[in-house]
Amino acid sequence: MLESKGKKTQRSEGKQWRWAVGAIISIVLAIAMASATVPKISLFGQTNKSSCDCSQDKHRFSGIVEDCCCNYETVDHLNEEVLHPILQELVKTPFFRYFKVKLWCDCPFWPDDGMCRLRDCSVCECPESEFPESFKKPFRHGLPLDDVVCQEGKPQAAVDRTLDNKAFRGWTETDNPWTYDDETDNAEMMYVNLQLNPERYTGYTGPSARRIWDAIYSENCPKYPSEDSCQEEKLLYKLISGLHSSISIHIASDYLLDEATNLWGHNLTLLYDRVLRYPDRVRNLYFTFLFVLRAVTKATNYLEQAEYETGNTTEDLKTQSFIKQLLYNPQLQAACPLPFDEAKLWKGQKGPELKQKIQGQFRNISALMDCVGCEKCRLWGKLQVLGLGTALKILFSDDGQENLAQMLQLQRNEVIALMNLLNRLSESVNFVHQMGSAVERQFSSPTSLNKLWRWISTSIV
Numbered sequence: 001m002l003e004s005k006g007k008k009t010q011r012s013e014g015k016q017w018r019w020a021v022g023a024i025i026s027i028v029l030a031i032a033m034a035s036a037t038v039p040k041i042s043l044f045g046q047t048n049k050s051s052c053d054c055s056q057d058k059h060r061f062s063g064i065v066e067d068c069c070c071n072y073e074t075v076d077h078l079n080e081e082v083l084h085p086i087l088q089e090l091v092k093t094p095f096f097r098y099f100k101v102k103l104w105c106d107c108p109f110w111p112d113d114g115m116c117r118l119r120d121c122s123v124c125e126c127p128e129s130e131f132p133e134s135f136k137k138p139f140r141h142g143l144p145l146d147d148v149v150c151q152e153g154k155p156q157a158a159v160d161r162t163l164d165n166k167a168f169r170g171w172t173e174t175d176n177p178w179t180y181d182d183e184t185d186n187a188e189m190m191y192v193n194l195q196l197n198p199e200r201y202t203g204y205t206g207p208s209a210r211r212i213w214d215a216i217y218s219e220n221c222p223k224y225p226s227e228d229s230c231q232e233e234k235l236l237y238k239l240i241s242g243l244h245s246s247i248s249i250h251i252a253s254d255y256l257l258d259e260a261t262n263l264w265g266h267n268l269t270l271l272y273d274r275v276l277r278y279p280d281r282v283r284n285l286y287f288t289f290l291f292v293l294r295a296v297t298k299a300t301n302y303l304e305q306a307e308y309e310t311g312n313t314t315e316d317l318k319t320q321s322f323i324k325q326l327l328y329n330p331q332l333q334a335a336c337p338l339p340f341d342e343a344k345l346w347k348g349q350k351g352p353e354l355k356q357k358i359q360g361q362f363r364n365i366s367a368l369m370d371c372v373g374c375e376k377c378r379l380w381g382k383l384q385v386l387g388l389g390t391a392l393k394i395l396f397s398d399d400g401q402e403n404l405a406q407m408l409q410l411q412r413n414e415v416i417a418l419m420n421l422l423n424r425l426s427e428s429v430n431f432v433h434q435m436g437s438a439v440e441r442q443f444s445s446p447t448s449l450n451k452l453w454r455w456i457s458t459s460i461v
Contacts, residue, residue, distance in 0.1 A: 060437055066283060067231055067238075068290045070336040075286060076433045082331050083293070084430050087423040090322040094310040096420065097195045100413045101382055104188050107371035109215065176414060179389040180367035194383075194420060197376055199247070200254030200264075204374035215368055216240060220361040232345055232354045236361055242288025243384060245281040246428040248274040253431050268435070272443040276436055285432065288388075289425040294340035295391035296422060300327045302408050306415065342395040355396065362389060380424075387421025390414040 061072040090096055217223070221236040252274065255267035275281050296303070304327055308319040346355050366385050372378040390410065397408060410418075 060440065061279070061282065061286070065286045065290055067234070068287060068340050069338045070290060072286060074335050075290065075429065078332055078335055079289075079426055079429050080433065082329050083326070083422075084426045086322055086326050086329075087419070087426050090319070090326065091420055091423045092195060093308075093319040093322070094312055094315050095308045095319050096416050097193055098191045099194055099379075099383055099416055099420070100189050100191055101379055102189050103192075103375060103378060104370075108367050109371055110211075176386070176389050176393055179386055180363050180370075192379060197379060198254065199250045199376075199380045199424065201251050201256050201267075202374050202376050203256070204372075204377050208373040209377075212368055212372055213244070215371075216365050220364045220368075232351070232358070235345070236358050238284045238287050239291060239388060240365065241281060242284035242286070242291075242425070243388060245275050245285040246288070246425050247380075247384075249285075249428040249431055250424065253427075266435075268439050268442065271435070272439050276432070276440055277443070282432060282436070285425070285428055289422075289429050290336075290339040291395075292388070292391045292418070292422050292425060294338070294342065295394040296418065297327065297332075297339065298342075299394050299408060299410070302410065303327060303415065306410075340395075346396070359392075362392065383417050384421045384424060386414065387417035387419075390418045391421075394418075
């Protein structure tokens with residue numbers, strides 16, 4: 001009997017303990033839920049503006065995008081309603097789907113790396129009948145198709161070079177002073193259908209990939225030393241950081257989740273770990289988007305008058321229509337007429353020197369694209385760096401000392417790269433706008449609750 005009473009007493013105490021723990025958990029959960037929906041109040045009785053009071057809204061970021069002329073809410077609205085739909089259709093047209101690129105791998109920085117042996121890799125040579133007469137070059141040679149060693153064992157990293165009979169007229173070829181590749185040199189160049197080679201996960205990770213980004217950041221665009229740094233000193237770092245964020249977002253949004261079943265989908269953990277948990281990376285993405293958008297709007301007269309002929313009259317008319325919709329959209333002109341004000345830069349005594357320095361650093365970054373050990377990554381790296389270099393060329397082609405009446409000269413490949421880059425950035429901004437808040441709630445709040453639960457479990461044991 002005494003033993004039975006003792007057991008009853010222990011069971012009663014156990015129940016009371018479990019009820020107490022349950023009550024604590026309920027209180028903590030209630031506090032956590034409240035903190036996610038109620039604006040935070042500082043010690044001085046003021047609402048913390050950084051924690052937006054619009055809990056039902058998608059915007060974590062608000063106000064003017066740093067060093068730009070538009071706010072986050074306007075950018076998201078314009079991109080979702082205007083820019084993104086137009087750009088999605090524009091890059092599918094025959095003119096903008098083909099990109100001329102040199103995929104050979106002559107790395108000027110570590111030629112003995114061994115990770116990039118593209119001259120022995122698969123290049124699917126297309127019949128000459130698929131090219132217009134002006135594109136046929138005597139230097140084109142076929143290479144073996146079955147070697148994927150240069151892709152570091154990742155066949156998904158190989159570029160699909162399938163082309164069709166649609167092509168386009170050549171433009172005046174001019175070199176870009178901001179980029180390393182000589183765009184006037186057609187030797188070993190080839191055309192790639194970008195629609196068959198989307199920017200997504202390729203399996204390119206590890207020391208080879210890290211070395212590229214380390215060389216970019218540490219040697220060519222180190223983070224500006226302080227918040228007091230001038231706008232010019234911040235420019236290159238913010239542009240590269242924004243581009244890096246966009247690349248990471250595309251990898252996370254189209255990720256090989258299961259290689260055995262070839263299942264592709266969103267890798268939200270990667271999205272959070274590489275981008276969303278770092279607010280500066282998101283801000284720099286918006287900055288880069290507005291910077292490139294400004295380059296496009298500044299080149300309106302040139303882009304409107306350019307020839308977008310491929311021999312397909314119906315498609316060419318569509319291309320011209322999309323271009324005009326993009327350049328003369330009334331919503332864009334009303335809400336964000338000047339996405340970025342480049343006139344503020346290079347004004348001091350050190351302006352020309354800073355400009356020359358940044359131009360040299362960007363050329364080095366452009367050259368580093370030849371060191372990328374993944375063919376498809378190299379393709380999109382070269383395209384987007386050329387697109388960014390084209391934006392820099394448009395915005396900073398004159399410095400007040402040159403003849404301002406001189407017409408801007410862009411080559412076809414630069415315009416293709418510029419528009420495809422703007423579309424890539426538009427997709428990234430749209431993906432963050434649509435998914436960002438939900439992903440952050442999933443990976444931030446539950447983390448603290450999981451830690452609390454583990455502490456409670458440990459305490460009970």
